[in-house]
Amino acid sequence: MVILEVRGLTKFFGGLQALDNVSFKINEGEIVGLIGPNGAGKTTLFNLITGFYSPTSGTIKFKDKDITGLSPQRICKMGIGRTFQTPRLFYSMTVFQNVKVGALFGGRGKLKAGADEWCLQILKMLGLYDKRDRNADKLTLAERRRLELARALATGPELLLLDETMAGLNPVETQEALEYIKQIRNMGITILMVEHVMKVIMSLSDRVIVISYGKKIAEGSPEEVSNDKKVIDAYLGTELVA
Amino acid sequence: MICALKRPLIYYLLIFLCFIPTPYLAPAGITAFIILMIMYMVMSESWNLLGGYLGDLSFGHAVFFGIGAYTVALLEHYGISNIQPFNILLAGISSMGLAALIGYPFLRLKGFYFAIGTLGLSEIFRLLFRNSDITLGPKGIMVPVPLPYTIYPYFYGILGIAIGSIFIIYLIENSKLGLAFLSIKDDIDAARMVGVRTTAYRILGFSLSAFFVGIVGGFFAYFNSYVHPDGVFSMLISFELILMVYFGGVGTFLGPLLGAAVVLFAEELGRVLIQQGYLLLLSIMLILTFVFMPSGVIGIFTRRESLINPFKRS
Amino acid sequence: MMTTLLQLALNGVLEGAVYGLLALGLTLVFGVMRIMNISHGDFGIFGAYISYWFLVKFGVDPFISLTIIVPLLFLLGLLVQRVLISPAISDPSLQVQASVMITWGLALLISNGEIILWSPDYRSIIVPYSYVSFYLSGIVINLPRVLVLLSAVLITGFYVLFLRTKVGKAISACTQDREAAVLMGVNFNKLAGITFGISTATAAISGMLFALTHTLYPALGFQLNLKALTVMVFGGIGSMSGALIGGLVLGMAESIVSFFIGATYKDLVSFLLLVAILLTKPTGIRGKEFFLPR
Numbered sequence: 001m002v003i004l005e006v007r008g009l010t011k012f013f014g015g016l017q018a019l020d021n022v023s024f025k026i027n028e029g030e031i032v033g034l035i036g037p038n039g040a041g042k043t044t045l046f047n048l049i050t051g052f053y054s055p056t057s058g059t060i061k062f063k064d065k066d067i068t069g070l071s072p073q074r075i076c077k078m079g080i081g082r083t084f085q086t087p088r089l090f091y092s093m094t095v096f097q098n099v100k101v102g103a104l105f106g107g108r109g110k111l112k113a114g115a116d117e118w119c120l121q122i123l124k125m126l127g128l129y130d131k132r133d134r135n136a137d138k139l140t141l142a143e144r145r146r147l148e149l150a151r152a153l154a155t156g157p158e159l160l161l162l163d164e165t166m167a168g169l170n171p172v173e174t175q176e177a178l179e180y181i182k183q184i185r186n187m188g189i190t191i192l193m194v195e196h197v198m199k200v201i202m203s204l205s206d207r208v209i210v211i212s213y214g215k216k217i218a219e220g221s222p223e224e225v226s227n228d229k230k231v232i233d234a235y236l237g238t239e240l241v242a
Numbered sequence: 243m244i245c246a247l248k249r250p251l252i253y254y255l256l257i258f259l260c261f262i263p264t265p266y267l268a269p270a271g272i273t274a275f276i277i278l279m280i281m282y283m284v285m286s287e288s289w290n291l292l293g294g295y296l297g298d299l300s301f302g303h304a305v306f307f308g309i310g311a312y313t314v315a316l317l318e319h320y321g322i323s324n325i326q327p328f329n330i331l332l333a334g335i336s337s338m339g340l341a342a343l344i345g346y347p348f349l350r351l352k353g354f355y356f357a358i359g360t361l362g363l364s365e366i367f368r369l370l371f372r373n374s375d376i377t378l379g380p381k382g383i384m385v386p387v388p389l390p391y392t393i394y395p396y397f398y399g400i401l402g403i404a405i406g407s408i409f410i411i412y413l414i415e416n417s418k419l420g421l422a423f424l425s426i427k428d429d430i431d432a433a434r435m436v437g438v439r440t441t442a443y444r445i446l447g448f449s450l451s452a453f454f455v456g457i458v459g460g461f462f463a464y465f466n467s468y469v470h471p472d473g474v475f476s477m478l479i480s481f482e483l484i485l486m487v488y489f490g491g492v493g494t495f496l497g498p499l500l501g502a503a504v505v506l507f508a509e510e511l512g513r514v515l516i517q518q519g520y521l522l523l524l525s526i527m528l529i530l531t532f533v534f535m536p537s538g539v540i541g542i543f544t545r546r547e548s549l550i551n552p553f554k555r556s
Numbered sequence: 557m558m559t560t561l562l563q564l565a566l567n568g569v570l571e572g573a574v575y576g577l578l579a580l581g582l583t584l585v586f587g588v589m590r591i592m593n594i595s596h597g598d599f600g601i602f603g604a605y606i607s608y609w610f611l612v613k614f615g616v617d618p619f620i621s622l623t624i625i626v627p628l629l630f631l632l633g634l635l636v637q638r639v640l641i642s643p644a645i646s647d648p649s650l651q652v653q654a655s656v657m658i659t660w661g662l663a664l665l666i667s668n669g670e671i672i673l674w675s676p677d678y679r680s681i682i683v684p685y686s687y688v689s690f691y692l693s694g695i696v697i698n699l700p701r702v703l704v705l706l707s708a709v710l711i712t713g714f715y716v717l718f719l720r721t722k723v724g725k726a727i728s729a730c731t732q733d734r735e736a737a738v739l740m741g742v743n744f745n746k747l748a749g750i751t752f753g754i755s756t757a758t759a760a761i762s763g764m765l766f767a768l769t770h771t772l773y774p775a776l777g778f779q780l781n782l783k784a785l786t787v788m789v790f791g792g793i794g795s796m797s798g799a800l801i802g803g804l805v806l807g808m809a810e811s812i813v814s815f816f817i818g819a820t821y822k823d824l825v826s827f828l829l830l831v832a833i834l835l836t837k838p839t840g841i842r843g844k845e846f847f848l849p850r
Contacts, residue, residue, distance in 0.1 A: 088432040089428075090424060093421075093424055102437070104422075105425075105433075358789065358830070362782075372820070481664065484657060484660075528658070532658045532661070533658075
């Protein structure tokens with residue numbers, strides 16, 4: 001089943017074109033990678049899907065419902081979650097409170113009583129249970145990423161948009177993050193992830209979409225994409241040895 | 243000390259418990275001062291709810307005090323109602339109504355524009371009420387009070403109002419609503435991203451804060467038995483509230499209470515020592531607070547990071 | 557009728573010139589430092605009080621005492637910025653509100669200082685030429701006011717020329733993109749102090765000019781603060797031309813309202829204007845969105 005369908009998405013910021021007629025589909029249960037050089041428009045795409053901007057033209061459909069131009073709050077409640085490149089946590093709250101906000105406001109019909117257990121479960125799953133009463137600004141970068149993930153999960157999403165979750169992590173942390181993402185996929189959540197760390201994209205993704213200068217230039221399996229000449233010229237640089 | 247501060251509610255109840263015998267023990271002047279202090283405690287807690295928790299700094303909060311005061315004054319003056327508790331409640335409601343009305347257009351503005359807008363609003367009301375005949379303009383309105391005059395009903399009236407209001411504010415700050423407020427203050431876009439209806443909550447916070455200030459204004463109309471635009475819409479009140487909250491500790495529960503007490507003492511001290519120009523003391527307090535002690539007194543003890551703190555930590 | 561309107565317009569322009577000048581300094585500081593100085597008007601009135609003092613004590617003409625007042629207020633501004641404002645402010649996303657709060661305290665400090673030093677009584681700066689007037693086809697033009705207008709023009713000219721100098725260009729650069737300017741070698745801290753100093757110095761000149769044609773009292777400072785603020789927001793924060801245009805608009809509006817509706821409504825005009833512009837186009841007539849430094 002197609003969970004997300006993006007058609008003809010175009011975005012102009014004044015005279016600057018950020019996205020040019022981008023279309024793609026995402027199927028339920030997939031992990032789709034979104035790659036491309038910096039400034040290609042990947043974060044803009046995320047901002048459009050999550051409702052922070054409205055597209056200049058084009059449509060976005062989530063589970064067959066048109067979500068183009070809806071507010072971020074509505075879209076969150078409908079089942080799309082998102083993390084940011086630099087974790088945007090609620091730094092005056094504890095770890096637990098951060099997740100609780102997600103559960104209370106983004107969750108679809110979660111009872112207040114059930115919310116606490118739900119949050120603790122998520123924290124346990126992401127290895128943050130022991131730190132649950134620590135203030136959010138006292139976490140390491142990897143932990144902050146996990147917390148943002150936890151908060152997004154607490155909203156009960158069916159589609160999760162991850163923006164460069166691996167950036168700045170050491171190999172051990174990267175491996176841990178990989179495992180978490182796989183766990184999330186096993187929960188039945190569809191994932192669309194922006195990444196620059198090729199190893200991650202190639203090992204995790206079922207499919208990869210490549211964006212460059214606002215246009216979609218390639219789409220396919222990781223192998224197909226990494227051998228695509230257009231992609232190599234625009235982004236990867238040399239032929240990637242699989 | 244620190245663990246007691248983790249249960250600020252206990253401290254708050256203790257403080258107000260101590261206040262109870264005041265009119266029987268103290269001369270009328272001191273009691274009047276305590277009444278004023280209690281009034282400001284409620285107002286600074288209200289400002290803190292909006293500024294310290296929600297993150298919307300209002301530089302013209304006096305407008306709600308004035309609306310509350312005039313609601314009571316006009317209700318009495320035109321003989322519409324002389325039921326005091328009812329009028330005071332209406333005072334709160336009309337302030338809340340104003341906040342809800344202007345909340346939507348004002349809260350769409352960026353933080354700084356909102357702050358300046360509230361300042362402008364407060365002055366507009368001051369000048370409008372000064373120039374309007376319906377409000378008896380610059381002569382002010384005398385508010386009839388029942389005779390014989392004793393200070394007891396006023397003291398226990400404001401005490402009751404304060405205990406109730408501050409308790410409600412405490413409940414709000416520690417509820418789901420409080421969590422929503424904090425999330426908006428910390429990162430409004432992230433809050434939207436996890437489903438918080440930010441504009442609705444901001445209007446709600448604005449209205450709630452206005453409500454309590456309005457009630458205090460309504461009480462003031464009876465206590466002072468006279469309202470005048472320059473007195474009740476005064477920018478000094480707005481300034482005092484900001485100083486009280488930041489000195490005591492913005493974003494904490496006990497901070498505004500402490501701030502209210504200290505600032506009022508400082509004013510009295512200033513009046514005695516310097517007479518004219520006594521506000522000098524307050525202005526020095528403000529500057530010193532912001533430069534050396536931005537988390538406020540209570541903030542130093544709790545080291546709570548949840549303060550809305552545009553100033554460097556000391 | 558025509559002469560009345562012309563007279564009103566003239567008065568409006570003359571008042572507006574001072575408002576515009578004040579707003580100019582305010583917008584300069586904001587543009588460079590993203591600091592809102594709500595004590596700007598108080599610095600101005602402080603300058604006016606000093607010139608009053610020089611006049612009364614030593615008989616020095618206000619324009620002459622400017623030679624002392626301008627550098628004095630420049631240094632004062634520099635000091636205030638270094639010692640008070642820049643150490644206190646840290647969080648960029650809130651620095652505008654933070655600067656308002658701290659300068660509000662400063663404004664009260666200055667005005668209460670004035671109350672202590674000079675008492676709250678009204679003062680007037682009376683010079684030999686205070687009552688000289690010209691009559692031009694039925695319109696009265698008062699000499700001090702003409703001098704005010706001339707000075708305003710001169711100061712504006714000074715600003716325009718100054719922005720062409722090396723320092724001035726650095727200021728313009730910071731206004732547009734502080735990070736880029738710093739990368740190009742601009743010493744921001746030094747520049748911040750200089751900018752603030754310039755703004756307080758011109759505020760002092762504006763204050764003196766205002767006091768030449770109005771009675772002087774401590775609370776005037778804050779009133780002017782708010783009017784300058786209104787003009788700045790109306791004209792567009794960060795825009796110099798906007799500040800001048802805004803000043804003229806406010807001056808005219810006050811003049812018209814004062815005549816047709818009543819003098820007591822004059823002060824209302826600026827606040828109504830402020831709220832109106834905030835609700836319709838907060839960036840002002842010439843302004844763009846301003847970005848805060850990271």
